[in-house]
Amino acid sequence: MGILERIKEIEDEMARTQKNKATNYHLGTLKAKLAKLRNEQLVEQSSSGGGGEGFDVARLGDARVALIGFPSVGKSTLLGTLTSTAS
Numbered sequence: 001m002g003i004l005e006r007i008k009e010i011e012d013e014m015a016r017t018q019k020n021k022a023t024n025y026h027l028g029t030l031k032a033k034l035a036k037l038r039n040e041q042l043v044e045q046s047s048s049g050g051g052g053e054g055f056d057v058a059r060l061g062d063a064r065v066a067l068i069g070f071p072s073v074g075k076s077t078l079l080g081t082l083t084s085t086a087s
Contacts, residue, residue, distance in 0.1 A: 004041070
């Protein structure tokens with residue numbers, strides 16, 4: 001059984017399982033298995049590629065950036081400095 005089939009089986013089981021206190025642990029373990037399988041799939045895909053051509057991403061439109069950190073560490077100062085604006 002391949003990775004894709006196992007992922008599909010876990011997703012189907014998650015869809016069938018009701019969400020309540022009694023099933024939280026079971027759903028958590030299914031999510032962990034699913035994350036592990038998806039990670040294996042990504043590793044398998046990245047290692048199977050070999051010397052192909054790259055690709056370019058055009059810089060168009062707006063971007064969305066999130067700055068996450070503790071209070072009073074300079075997130076606003078950094079954003080203001082990078083964008084040459086004052087808050």
